[in-house]
Structures are given as C-alpha cells and as structure tokens.
Amino acid sequence: MAGALLTAACDGGASESAANADVINAVNILETSGLHEMDEAVKKDGSISPDAKTTAEKLQTIVLLTEWPKDLQPQARSLAALFAEMARVVEGDDKAKAGDAIKKAHDGYHDFTHGVWEHLYDEAGLTSGTASHGH
Numbered sequence: 001m002a003g004a005l006l007t008a009a010c011d012g013g014a015s016e017s018a019a020n021a022d023v024i025n026a027v028n029i030l031e032t033s034g035l036h037e038m039d040e041a042v043k044k045d046g047s048i049s050p051d052a053k054t055t056a057e058k059l060q061t062i063v064l065l066t067e068w069p070k071d072l073q074p075q076a077r078s079l080a081a082l083f084a085e086m087a088r089v090v091e092g093d094d095k096a097k098a099g100d101a102i103k104k105a106h107d108g109y110h111d112f113t114h115g116v117w118e119h120l121y122d123e124a125g126l127t128s129g130t131a132s133h134g135h
Helices: 002-031 035-045 052-065 070-089 095-124
Strands: none
Touching: 002 052, 002 095, 035 052, 035 095, 052 070, 052 095, 070 095
16 A cells, blocks of 8 residues: 555656646747747738748647646637637738737747746746746
8 A cells, every 4th residue: 555655656746747848848849939930020021931820730739738737728728729810810811910810829929938937937946037038
C-alpha cells in the first residue's frame, strides 16, 4: 500500500512536469509562429501572408489540444476563436477585415502568452517581475 501511494505521488509530480512541458512547448510554438511578422506586413503595406490561413488553423489546433491550466482555459478558448476567425477571413476579398483579424489574433496571443508565462513563473517559484516577457 505504501508503495502504491509513493508511486501515485511520484506520478503526480511527473504528470505535472509533463503538463508544464506541454504548456511550454505550446507557448513557444505560439511565440515563434510568425503572427507578429504577419501583423507588421499588414500594417506596412497591406499584404497578407500566403500561409496566414494555414498558420491560423495550426495555432487554433495547438491551442485547442493543449491541456492548459484551469485558470488559462477560458482565455485559451477565446484565443482559439480569434484564430478561427483569422483562418475564416484571410483568404477572402476583404483585406481590411483580414488585416483586422490578424491584428486581433496577434494581440490576443500576446495577452494569452503573457498570462501563460506568469503561470509558469509561479510554477517555477519565481516571483512576479523577476522574469520579463517582452515582444
């Protein structure tokens, strides 16, 4: 019985570690996805990246399939909705609407990843403000 409890306790830590690793992986994918560059291109010359729809669909999939901590789940669902909207409109004829969707997805991912990093800092035992999250 004691062995089973010890195993369960160890498994809990291991699964928590695995969950944090999954979250770190997902947030890194979001941060290196090219959304910033897409938004900058729209601002600069109105151009929409040819892979904008695919990028939005991939990011939506990652956000929906990642097991986010409970406190981040509502924001994750909201971000997934922004990616869905981006994917829906970027290949249409309305460039202004597409640009707006890219901007909203870009802003939304920044807000979300900031919250994710704050959660991870807490998990790592860092006090808020000891690590910065920049652009």
